[in-house]
Each structure stands twice: as structure tokens, then as C-alpha cells.
Amino acid sequence: MKKISVLGSTGSVGQQTLEIVRNHPDKFKIIGLAVMSNIDDLELQINEFKPKVVTVFQKEKAEILAKRISSNTKVLWGMEGLIEVASHNDADIVLNSVVGSIGLLPTLAAIESKKDIALANKETLVAGGEFVMEKSIKNNVNILPVDSEHSAIFQCLRGEKKTELNKIILTASGGPFRTWEYDDIKNAKSKDALKHPNWDMGKKISIDSATLMNKGLEVIEAKWLFDLNIDEIEVIIHPQSIIHSMIELKDNSIIAQLGVPDMKLPIQYALTYPDRIEGNVEKLDFSVFNTLTFSEPDLKRFPCLGLAYKAIEIGGTMPCAVNAANEILVDYYLKDKIGFYDIPKYIEKTMDKHKAFKYNTVEELLDVEKWVRIWLEDNI
Numbered sequence: 609m610k611k612i613s614v615l616g617s618t619g620s621v622g623q624q625t626l627e628i629v630r631n632h633p634d635k636f637k638i639i640g641l642a643v644m645s646n647i648d649d650l651e652l653q654i655n656e657f658k659p660k661v662v663t664v665f666q667k668e669k670a671e672i673l674a675k676r677i678s679s680n681t682k683v684l685w686g687m688e689g690l691i692e693v694a695s696h697n698d699a700d701i702v703l704n705s706v707v708g709s710i711g712l713l714p715t716l717a718a719i720e721s722k723k724d725i726a727l728a729n730k731e732t733l734v735a736g737g738e739f740v741m742e743k744s745i746k747n748n749v750n751i752l753p754v755d756s757e758h759s760a761i762f763q764c765l766r767g768e769k770k771t772e773l774n775k776i777i778l779t780a781s782g783g784p785f786r787t788w789e790y791d792d793i794k795n796a797k798s799k800d801a802l803k804h805p806n807w808d809m810g811k812k813i814s815i816d817s818a819t820l821m822n823k824g825l826e827v828i829e830a831k832w833l834f835d836l837n838i839d840e841i842e843v844i845i846h847p848q849s850i851i852h853s854m855i856e857l858k859d860n861s862i863i864a865q866l867g868v869p870d871m872k873l874p875i876q877y878a879l880t881y882p883d884r885i886e887g888n889v890e891k892l893d894f895s896v897f898n899t900l901t902f903s904e905p906d907l908k909r910f911p912c913l914g915l916a917y918k919a920i921e922i923g924g925t926m927p928c929a930v931n932a933a934n935e936i937l938v939d940y941y942l943k944d945k946i947g948f949y950d951i952p953k954y955i956e957k958t959m960d961k962h963k964a965f966k967y968n969t970v971e972e973l974l975d976v977e978k979w980v981r982i983w984l985e986d987n988i
């Protein structure tokens with residue numbers, strides 16, 4: 609029986625995680641749940657999974673929830689609550705699917721409490737990858753990728769020697785604007801960007817997929833997860849999202865991981881690693897998915913991908929600054945306050961202004977984020 613805490617339990621990945629737990633009651637038990645503000649769905653989850661502890665980021669909502677449920681479940685709030693759930697004694701593994709760099713501190717807390725991490729919160733590694741990986745090695749915990757591309761690479765690399773790897777190839781669907789002309793993308797509203805062709809995802813990641821920043825963040829995530837140089841990470845557009853990613857070895861042999869686009873596959877693998885159990889994911893029928901195509905990403909229409917590569921080349925605190933700027937700008941775009949190409953435009957301006965440095969503490973990263981927020985608010 610594996611005991612799990614789920615951070616972001618009412619989001620898309622969180623709900624799919626609980627679906628897996630529901631289907632395997634003999635294999636998994638829920639210890640803690642954490643949400644931002646959705647207490648109605650959390651209440652249903654508490655009644656079903658009977659966690660020991662839950663936390664709601666917004667204090668007022670936590671207080672309302674505490675009055676509604678039985679006292680068998682402890683209710684917390686704020687960053688302290690998130691950290692307490694992440695480091696709860698009874699959990700073996702923490703699935704972190706919160707959105708944004710708010711996931712960094714609870715990830716670090718879970719690592720220090722010797723929990724394995726099933727990581728869906730890529731912003732954690734983008735903002736503080738070097739730091740997080742160092743700590744995970746020191747505390748001897750596994751960081752198990754939930755991001756479908758990284759899960760694929762992780763699976764492909766099993767049994768292979770790192771010294772025999774040429775490169776990894778991250779696949780990208782290309783998002784909802786893959787076939788759109790520049791001028792049409794320029795005028796696209798967030799409601800257009802939210803219509804992802806293959807994956808059912810939350811709002812922030814859907815916009816990131818439309819700008820290809822999602823793939824840029826994934827390049828940075830892959831660098832830290834697999835300890836690679838940036839020239840060992842290639843991105844290719846593969847609109848069908850059947851190949852979840854690939855590796856190329858020294859003899860030019862390619863190994864790929866395939867499956868229908870369903871997040872339950874990588875979530876379940878992270879929870880059961882190194883074993884596999886029966887899944888509820890549809891089988892891949894090659895008579896249906898009979899055409900797999902590939903093309904180069906277009907950095908003119910999707911400049912965010914190039915900016916992410918540039919950020920990791922500069923290194924230090926630059927990826928943290930870019931990630932923070934992107935989070936803020938995506939939020940503005942979702943509220944239709946800025947246009948689509950204002951996202952890369954202001955990320956680039958942030959990069960010009962930010963003097964990247966080598967960080968040693970998580971506080972330095974949080975200060976960079978604060979500076980980015982203030983700078984953008986003053987300059988948009």
C-alpha cells in the first residue's frame with residue numbers, strides 16, 4: 609500500500625490521480641490533499657478518500673470548509689499548510705500538481721522529509737532545478753516525472769547508459785495555433801488558445817502550449833531531471849501526441865515511448881515505479897492512429913520556445929525570472945488584458961532587465977520573482 613499526498617487535487621492532474629487511486633483501493637491510500645480555493649470539490653474528495661489532513665491556500669475558504677466536514681480531517685491553510693501536507697509523516701510519496709512556482713517550497717519540504725516526489729509541477733524545476741536536484745540527491749529521494757514527455761524519456765532511459773546517450777527528443781503537439789498564420793495568432797484571444805487539440809489540461813498549461821512556452825519550460829525541466837547539456841535536448845513537432853518523447857543513442861538507435869494521449873499513464877507510472885500495474889488507459893490502436901508526422905518548431909510564430917533556450921543558456925536566476933514573467937503574463941492574457949505576442953515581448957524585456965546571478969538559497973529565487981512581478985506591473 610503506497611500512501612500519497614496530492615498537491616493540487618482538484619486540478620486536472622490531481623483529479624486523474626484520484627481516479628487511479630479510486631481504481632486501485634488495494635494499492636494506494638490518500639493521506640493529504642491540497643487545493644488553491646475549490647472547497648466544493650475538495651469536500652467531495654474528503655468524503656470519498658478520508659485524508660488525515662487537507663489544506664486550502666485561501667484562509668477564508670479553509671475556515672468555511674472546516675465547518676462543513678468532520679473533525680477526523682485536519683484543515684490547514686496558506687503556504688504553511690501546503691508545506692505541512694507535503695511533509696506529513698504518514699505519506700510515502702507526494703504528487704505535486706500545483707500550478708506555478710508556488711510549488712517550489714512544498715517540493716523542497718517534501719524532499720527534506722525524505723518523500724519521493726511525483727512531479728507534475730514543472731515550474732518547480734524551471735525556477736530552482738539545480739537546487740531541487742541537489743537536495744533530492746542529498747536526501748536520497750526519487751524525483752519521478754509526471755509530465756508525459758519526461759515520463760517517456762525516463763522510461764526510455766531505463767537500462768541505458770548515460771554515456772551512450774546522444775540526445776533526447778521532446779515531442780510537442782504544436783498546440784491549437786500550430787497551423788495558424790502569424791497575424792491570426794497575433795489577434796487570438798485566450799478562449800481560442802484554451803482549445804487544445806489533444807490534451808485535456810488546466811488553463812495555465814493550455815496557454816503555455818499555445819505559445820510553446822510549455823515546451824520551453826519542459827526543455828529546462830529535462831535539463832535538470834536528466835542532467836543534460838542544452839545541445840542534448842531537441843524539440844520536434846508531432847501533432848498526434850502518440851510518441852510522448854524519444855531518446856537517440858550513440859549508435860543512432862532511437863527509442864520512443866508511445867501511447868494514447870492520456871495523463872493517467874505517466875501519473876500511474878510515477879506512483880508505481882519501478883513496477884507497472886494494470887491501467888484504465890485506452891490501448892493504442894494503430895489502425896486508428898495510423899499516421900505519425902513530424903516537423904521543426906517555428907520560432908518566428910512561437911518565440912517563447914527560443915526565449916526558454918536562451919534563458920537556460922544564460923543560467924543562474926534567469927530561468928526563474930522567465931518563469932515568473934510567464935506566469936504573470938499568462939494570467940494577464942487569460943483576462944484579455946494583453947495580446948498573444950505581448951507574452952514573449954515582455955518576457956524578453958524582463959530578460960533584458962534582469963541581471964542573472966548564481967543563487968544559493970531559495971529566498972534569492974523568491975526575491976527574483978518578487979522583483980519580476982513589480983517590474984512587470986510598473987512597465988506593462
Ligand code: MG
Pocket residue numbers: 755756757826
Ligand atoms: Mg508535457
